[in-house]
Amino acid sequence: MTAAGKPSRESRVEMTEIVLPGDTNALGTIFGGKVMQWIDIAASVAGMRHSGGSVVTASIDALTFLTPIHLGEIVRLQAQVNFVGRTSMEVGVRVEAENPRTATRRYTTKAYLTFVAIDADGKPRAIPPLVAENDDDRRRAADAEARRKARLALRPPSA
Numbered sequence: 001m002t003a004a005g006k007p008s009r010e011s012r013v014e015m016t017e018i019v020l021p022g023d024t025n026a027l028g029t030i031f032g033g034k035v036m037q038w039i040d041i042a043a044s045v046a047g048m049r050h051s052g053g054s055v056v057t058a059s060i061d062a063l064t065f066l067t068p069i070h071l072g073e074i075v076r077l078q079a080q081v082n083f084v085g086r087t088s089m090e091v092g093v094r095v096e097a098e099n100p101r102t103a104t105r106r107y108t109t110k111a112y113l114t115f116v117a118i119d120a121d122g123k124p125r126a127i128p129p130l131v132a133e134n135d136d137d138r139r140r141a142a143d144a145e146a147r148r149k150a151r152l153a154l155r156p157p158s159a
Contacts, residue, residue: 005129008137011050011081011091015042019073019097029068030075035095035109036063042079043091043113050081050089051117051127058088061112061147067097069108074098076105083144087124088116090144112147 015038023034040057047055069075076096083090095109119125132138 005084005131006050007131007133008050008080008082008140009133011046011079013042013045013049013077013079015045015077015079017075017077019069019071019075021071024071027068028071030070032065035065035069035075036060036111038075038077039063039079039093039095039109039111040113042077043093043111044115046079046081046091047089047115047117050084050130051115051125053125054118055089055115056118058114058116059151061090061114061151063109063111065109067106067108069095069097072100074100075108081130082112082140083148084127084130085148086126088114089127089130090114090148092140092144112144114148114151 017038019030023030025031044055076098077093079091079093081089082092091113093111096105097108098105117125117127132141
């Protein structure tokens with residue numbers, strides 16, 4: 001960690017799962033809710049790594065299923081923090097499925113989640129800023145900031 005913050009690479013998470021019969025529907029493809037559960041776990045670990053403590057899921061900004069994931073495939077989830085506010089952060093997750101016989105992978109799902117760092121009393125707490133180390137980090141942060149502005153514009157006015 002630098003004095004100014006943490007780079008996104010320090011938050012990176014890679015999880016691997018296998019699709020078992022109990023994870024699938026009658027078509028032999030994984031339940032979307034199971035993929036969502038794995039996404040939430042990977043993203044929360046990335047948020048915890050960046051914030052240095054507990055986080056809670058505030059929203060799922062976008063969750064897009066691109067292709068189905070089948071029984072017996074290996075699922076690879078990659079997550080990292082894209083943008084940091086004062087107490088909240090956006091985490092992006094990329095999901096790929098791998099055929100265990102051919103080792104071919106395909107991009108299946110993408111998601112963007114917002115987490116809030118909390119203290120021992122469950123109150124929001126400040127987190128380190130995000131340090132952009134390269135053009136890819138800067139692009140991810142800019143894209144995440146645009147999603148944040150769009151999300152905040154949709155928020156109903158406070159009572």
